[in-house]
Amino acid sequence: MAPYGILIWAVITAVLASILILASHVHNARRNRTTSVAFFHPYTNDGGGGERVLWCAVKAIQEESPDLDCIVYTGDHDASPDSLLARAVDRFGVELLHPPKVVHLYRRKWIEESTYPRFTMIGQSFGSVYLSWEALCKFTPLYYFDTSGYAFTYPLARIFGCRVICYTHYPTISLDMISRVREGSSMYNNNASIAQSNWLSQCKIVYYTFFSWMYGLVGSCADLAMVNSSWTQSHIEKLWGIPDRIKRVYPPCDTSGLQVLPLERSTEYPAIISVAQFRPEKVGYKLISTRHILFNLRHFQLP
Template sequence: MGLVLSLLELGVAFVFFLLVAALYYIRNRKRNAQPVVGFFHPFTEDGGGGERVLWCAVKAVQELFPLYSVVIYTGDQATPDSLAARASEKFGIQLKEPVVVARLYQRKWVEAATYPRFTLIGQSLGSVVLAWEALTALTPWLFVDTTGYAFTYPLARLFGCVVVCYTHYPTISSDMLTRVKTRTSTYNNNSRIARSFWLSTAKVFYYRVVARLYGWAGSCTHLAMVNSSWTRGHIEELWKIPSRTFRVYPPCDTSTLQALPLERRVESGYIISVAQFRPEKAHGLQLEAFRLALESLPSSSDFQEVRLKIVGSCRNSEDEERLQMLKDTCKRLKIDNRVDFCANVSYRELVKLLGGAVAGIHTMIDEHFGISVVEYMAAGAIPIAHRSAGPMMDIVVEEEGQQTGFLAETVEEYAAAIYEVFTLPQEKRLQMAKAARKRALRFSAANFDERFKETMKLLL
């Protein structure tokens, strides 16, 4: 009963907030003199694939609507020059001109730490508060969300905006519901809830309520772009707007990586892992699999130099704590002398690291797409990815009948894949790497730019 009351209270607060917003809009119909495209992206320094999409989308909009000003709604202490420099240095993207920065001071309302309980609904409703701050500060003609805050769409429409979204990952999905129903313990379903029938039942009900609200909010977008077949399936199921939903693969830097040589010194080579230091990335599984693979590899001196290089960005103190925990795990597994951690590296350093890797490992369950997997393939590193979602459905699939990599789920399967990559005959490894590189061309920045512009033109 307490859960039901909490959800009802949140729902009433949400409806009340929308009514206030509607009244505000009716009383303030004056539009901006200059047409504006606003990108709602509260975290512009997260360093992941979502940030790359942001800057590629900004550049595409600047080319598509040259007379429009582009505004970034961000909670970071950023300036137009610092954002342009970040796009260039971190992702190799040159903006046509600096963007306008609209600073958001209420970002705490979308941070997970603000909601120890009911995080999903808390962050979702919190995004409405943050969107209110953004829209009252500067109301754009086109409101573009590239972060998945679907609950902001009804509010943006009430402010008279045309709403476009690029969704990387549904806030809630049938897969999440299934895990709770089956009482499977994961990073977003802790073991205490998984062990309890009553807590699991209550969480299923909670997820269903959130899913219903999410579906309604998402359906308010005028145009929805999604990054993969897996995401499209869930969004069409929840939002029920298939005629306005388009798959646009995210931009991957395949042009720079495609120029790297395919030949690698395998025996003394290394495996690379590229992912933010977040719990869902399952770095612990990588360490366990690497330890097991080392036990299987030939004991000759040639294989004594095989290493694992974990590359990622730390967004905050929590990520830094996870990084330290991973280092401690390496010591416990007695592989600390074979694992290197490369935190917050520059784009140039990342390219160099990818260029020397024999294989690339990815372990996230239901990765919506998997930009890092594409980067492995484009760079010539054989991908070893999780057998689910984007990597399985769109990326690590055969190219003209040729295998492009390996899919795995368990520690043992990952270890077996690592062993196979390092013991493959050189000719076969090169054939696989060539097929993977060709497959990666489908996910280039140029293809994203073309598809994104084609989809945006539907608004005209």
Template structure:
């Protein structure tokens, strides 16, 4: 009932028909209505999927061979293919291996590097990694890479970047629907999109899980870290809320990851976490990343007594690399050195800067070095070439690595191959796969905090050159399992089922 007033201000009684409600129906009718509603909803979802799939296929770019037949497309989702890090080496060697084995397959890269031309990107790959592709690679440039930038999401970063990756993946899918799709940067939420909307065969190469049991543990134990702000770790309520958020995210991450037919991981550490989260042991394989160490191994291992007492850090300037720990450890080491000898020691931080965010970190590190009073003993080398990288490695005595739970650590392998004494973080890939005993002999040193790093630096510099040489020789002998040839063999073996029945005889 509703009451209104006419022009004479006398009230009028107005009647409305009864609103439809399940309560007005009998129980059998309620059941029928609910079934109808569920089936209607499922039909609409299925219709939307079919429509989007057809729409994507109609918009998709198609490649033809000389005989006028459609080429099989093998697409790599790597929005930062021009970054110049270890993940990019995996990308370029993977493409090269596909082109060598399957020359009729058209390789495609979904790239967000709109500020560079294809020739510039390929030129950087040659310069940085000494890799030249035997065939043509097609680039699909994505305009919305900003959706996956961490800086866009100061809070709920994992969720924001993952949802952002769906926006980027939709742009990619509507530009080109590939026959085979492989995510090589860790955007697992793109996998169901390409499998169900694109109808592609789907695989992934995981460098580092987006979320790990270690991250859950940090929040649960209220440990402050680069991914767990101190104001959250200090609050029991906020910590519990974040733990719930992480667990829900881990569940969704698991559902997305299971969409891959082939799952490749780069280390034992990553394997343990991915199999725990995704529960797909039968499809998960360790494929060590390719390390181009041939040119390093070609150089003879000489007595390093005449080398500069130089420590070299190689790696992108990302927060998880923990460059501040390197500066603090070096400062602590120098504080115990006689003042007359401090000038003998140098720390070089070399690596690539991807964008302004990385450059800001470098400026912060330079300021920290100044505050610690070691800025005259610290050098920064940014975006160096492969030749410069080799020169730095050959003239350094120690290679330094400080990332907690590094998924693998290509720079660790390169340092060992070049004949430096490796000092790496006591966790992740370096601990489980790389800096391990070889023939019952040590291959380097592991540390975990400022004190242990400073102590290891002191130990290495105080060793005799013959003692260091024994470690360097053992390290070199241990790294053959990380060669490019080994990577290509295993990668192609796992990709073969994806391409089966797609290639014409």
């Protein structure tokens, strides 16, 4: 029994030592926390609406609270303050008041889909916690702003003493995903081999149900959550259970190209191809700018 007792005490000692080391890191980070806003956006060259939201949010902070520094956590090693400033203008037409500061992350592989051939969703979620640990240890802000949808990082940011703001484009898991598995529908998130097996479908329902519970738990740690549509808002409110802290903010769209189009139209009937979901906020008559993000941040009472 003596060898087993020694082994148990060794494990307990190692666990306690790890906890003390982690506590020391958190304590030092909280003590050195600066009055700033850090944006968790590991892919700053992904393009599309997600990156546009990032730059509109940075600009909103710079306009509303110029005394707050804006920092971007990125896994793109070639990103620099000047290159990101130029990208915001050239790619999205968003003119920042000054370049954001950059904190480079070197553990981005832990959130890449290729790292998790199976259980990808939960793997990426826990991987994002590890990546945000690197980010927060390198720089601890007062406000932690997630613009990429990594909700599992919110409790960690709260532990580091940050106030958490997020912009959610799409929930990591939705109630529709669970319904498709329950109905045996074969789709992108439910391959045919699982859809055709009642036992595998039941296992996946348990997995999805457990993950949705965890997603709701971590998402509820957000102090202010902005969502991009009525569909996302409905799912996030049900999953996170914080409807009073959720605001619908339609994605910022650049309409300068539309404004220069001639008013005259051809008499021929146009051919319309829809490549996305068709909802009122997707049609184009509810377009927002930096000011809409700014409005919600003002209600968040930034200093």
